[in-house]
Amino acid sequence: MATIYDVAKLAGVSPATVSRVFNGASVSEEKAAAVRQAAAELKFVPNRTARSLRRQSSEVIALVIPDIENPYFTEMARGVEDVASEAGYSVVLCNSDARIDKEQAYLRIAILEQMSGVILAASSDRTDLEDLLRAGRPVVAVDRGTSYDIDRVVMANRDAGRAATQQLIDAGCTRIAHIAGPEHIETAAERVGGWRDALEAHGMPVPTELLRFSSFRVDGGREAMAELLALPEPPDAVVAGNNLLGVGALQVLTERGLTPPAVGVSVIGSLPFTTLSPDVVTVVRLPARDMGITAARMLLERIGGVDEPARTVTLQGELQPAIAR
């Protein structure tokens, strides 16, 4: 691997000049050409590690998500990656497994590896960003907020919950359950709010026994749905709090021969790998990729030194109603 010194010697200039050429500082066109020529000849590429050590920062950003197997987050990851790699940054994808200790470990690594910044879908509202922020690394929150005053990109969760529920009301359902995510996660709580709103707006009672908090996972959806069906008065419809809960609920319904529209189903989030006809399940599509793109752009701005007050971008879901029944 050729170094900056090899190039300098071959081009007949100082190492500093070579560095300047590769960093866009002002260099006479003549020397710049010589440097480029020499660099090409030696197949020189700057050593990123050395640069990081000297600059005290590297062109790497961390993306910390709670579940790498959830298509919602991988879709977001693609958005982040597209923007980042366009700008010459690498993305390190970190799977916190929704565990605060693993998350913390990754955030530590982000500091140690001198990463330029972090995009974080926090595992809980007690995530500790002190060290990171003290080290001057910008952090952008995605999907869920944190307890810090930082940039964030979130979904219009309440609206999504309302729209999903509304659709079932319009279809004539009267006992509408809601399988929600963990109570302490902001997104879950907001979607519950939307479900409540829609019911109240129609003068319908808010049936607490039909509200189930669960994990944002398939098995959580399965359990909750099974419980709901075991009720003396089971629901005639259900709003799933995210894509995986929707899958779990639909699996249980299918197994019992209650495939929609036998029981109405609305899902907040997309069902990318479902085999159901899109006609029978209402989906509020959440623009995960856009969320990733937006977050990455904001982070790059912060890395670039933008210094305005913390911003919040809220993305709207898109209602894809089941065909009216």
Place this chain on the structure above:
Amino acid sequence: MATIYDVAKLAGVSPATVSRVFNGASVSEEKAAAVRQAAAELKFVPNRTARSLRRQSSEVIALVIPDIENPYFTEMARGVEDVASEAGYSVVLCNSDARIDKEQAYLRIAILEQMSGVILAASSDRTDLEDLLRAGRPVVAVDRGTSYDIDRVVMANRDAGRAATQQLIDAGCTRIAHIAGPEHIETAAERVGGWRDALEAHGMPVPTELLRFSSFRVDGGREAMAELLALPEPPDAVVAGNNLLGVGALQVLTERGLTPPAVGVSVIGSLPFTTLSPDVVTVVRLPARDMGITAARMLLERIGGVDEPARTVTLQGELQPAIAR
């Protein structure tokens, strides 16, 4: 951030001794204790960038996969990550998008960032590993081989294809189609071989018009399934070459009211987010997580200097038959 010098001063030793303590070299228990004490007091953590520069390698491995949105690969990624992080390595997940140019770009970055090694699910059989191998970075191939003589972990694709097909034959199907992945991808070709094997073993003709090569994606499965159904003599069963092709095929069948067992379906790979009852679709589960675990272990061995001839590990799929009809 405290440096090794700060610790040395506080502990009353030389920087070299501090380094030795953190690298397991022999140091008197007395001084070692003093160093640990001082390090704890200063919250010292070694700067990884400096170490990488000095050592000319970093504790990072790259995992390059063709489709980050495919659950098969994210499941594998988890396996890799679990092993790697256990050993103190970070994993950089790179999505090549099945494009050889993006893949090449990531492999370049792996060299530049002095990553310790690469786990690669190659986008094609023409992937160029010259630079990487010349730079002495070990590479382990997963899922698919490469044209190089390196360690690899693959699935028993032919067996999987055979088992999936066999199951449909046992169920009494007589016109069994196969929707395969891209012809030039090893895994796809091998699975086709298995399909062929099973048919021939039963003295059944191998119906070329029922073999479709496609992309390993949902839309590919949809197109192929639609074409098959449009045939004058459509198939009464289909073997899907991977999980996404299976989803696509099932979507089309469902939309046309041909949900299995109306048409028999076997899928090579799992359907994690399907809402179908597992009773009606045969699945040959592929142990993706194990593949990741195995590959990561092999890579770490190579990084550690193991120098034996290239090894190949073949993992068996697990037949999960639909309930006999």
Place this chain on the structure above:
DNA sequence: ATGAAAGCGCTAACAA
């Protein structure tokens, strides 16, 4: 077992 010192490849003051 320990310390002194060189240097990994680059960038950024400072001088010229």
Place this chain on the structure above:
DNA sequence: TTGTTAGCGCTTTCAT
């Protein structure tokens, strides 16, 4: 504009 030089924080000879 250009070159000289001093590190960034660590590891690793080479002495002792």
